Amino acid sequence: MVHGEKSRTHLIDTNTPSVARMYDALLGGVHNYEVDRKACKELLRIAPSTQLLARNNRAFLRRVVRVLAETHGIRQFLDHGSGLPTQDNVHEVAQELFDDCRVAYVDNDPMVHAHGRTTLEENDNTLVIDADMRDTPKIYAATRQFLDWTQPIAALFVSVLHCLRDTGDDQDPAAMIERVVARLPPGSFIVICQLVSEDPAVRHGVTELMANATGDTWGRVREPHEVRAYFTGLDIVEPGLVDVVDWCPDTPVPPEELRATDWIEWGGVARI
Template identity: 55%
Template structure:
């Protein structure tokens, strides 16, 4: 489906800024300038982006290899880079199905141009703040069977969601559609330093035209896992989530972190705490 929305490349996007932080090529001057300003507040953010990407690789490998998951939904997928979800998953299951969901027109156009020839993937235009509408999309249903166990990924994206749009509610509404034994992966930008939280939140809201939520605290991310069963090592700085190489441990973000983990959907309907 063609996307005819106008693209304003003078306004940075979180997806293209992330691409620049990973030394990618699909970013523009506005994104690069925004990243340079971000690095003034949080100079180790490039390390944060790399560690986030390595976490994605490890957690998808774990889901495919150890849990036999063969279908994935990646909310806020961003621009395709090396070792995307489908590449990691299809190393273990050649027919692993992956649906990437984003609403950035540049992400959609580039993703579709790269993945058009892969019959087991799709890139769809969707807003994670309206998860039911996304999960009912024909393009998604073509690949995803909710009678089977599914992994849903929210990799470093829920900080783009404002409090009024209820990030925890988004998770609950997605989980309600999943078969027990399915998995949810969540990681979120957090800082223990209130100054960093406030400064980066204000910067990103200004730079992205208010298309941003906020940097949160760890306890707030813990609450996103309510009624889910975290798998070891639990909810942690993702640099420490089952690291596969000591070489990837030496360079970590100082000012803030990506905090999260892998959790399983329990048997039976999830019940809210009394």
């Protein structure tokens, strides 16, 4: 069952693209609408490798959960901006290895919350939280009885920070990361990756497209050095901050000529 959440009525906007539903469409899912698929088509026009990146990102999520569980003994995961249920969700990967793993999902998309509650209704070791990923106090309160905050936790921010705008206040992505790090017990890990590009045309084009499509609620495509700043003061684990396809690969990595040249998912893992 899903813990700690009262029943709520959620209105799903089918006229405005949803980032979660667009990601689902790029992965070949069925939880999306025509408006989402049209936005994906325009996104692919600007950045043709978008669908490949979505798949690479999902593979990275699977690998990072396995490595944290198997190599570092992590049994608790807090997935910020989790998106719609697809194959190989965090709890599926972690609980296949260790059935006592606990996974809390955080998202404020109404469709994500509805599907999450339905999909995870019979799983006592999962929790779905309807919250903005930046609302750290609410997330902590909602997980206080579900996660053991005296034991290591892996906080995941996988392909979500580009959805957040730079605000220069406590809602800024950097400020959010600092709050989460401050809450995490010693021995915890934080996972961060987001879309980056060295090409100004791609950064500006995608950012403008997504801002227009989502009613100016999206963030922006950043540069690698900006993502590196989120890890300031943290102990980055090997292989460091990289294109996610190069993070502990379990299959041969693509050669340079087959890699995306417009933008990539870039980041890594740090120990608290």
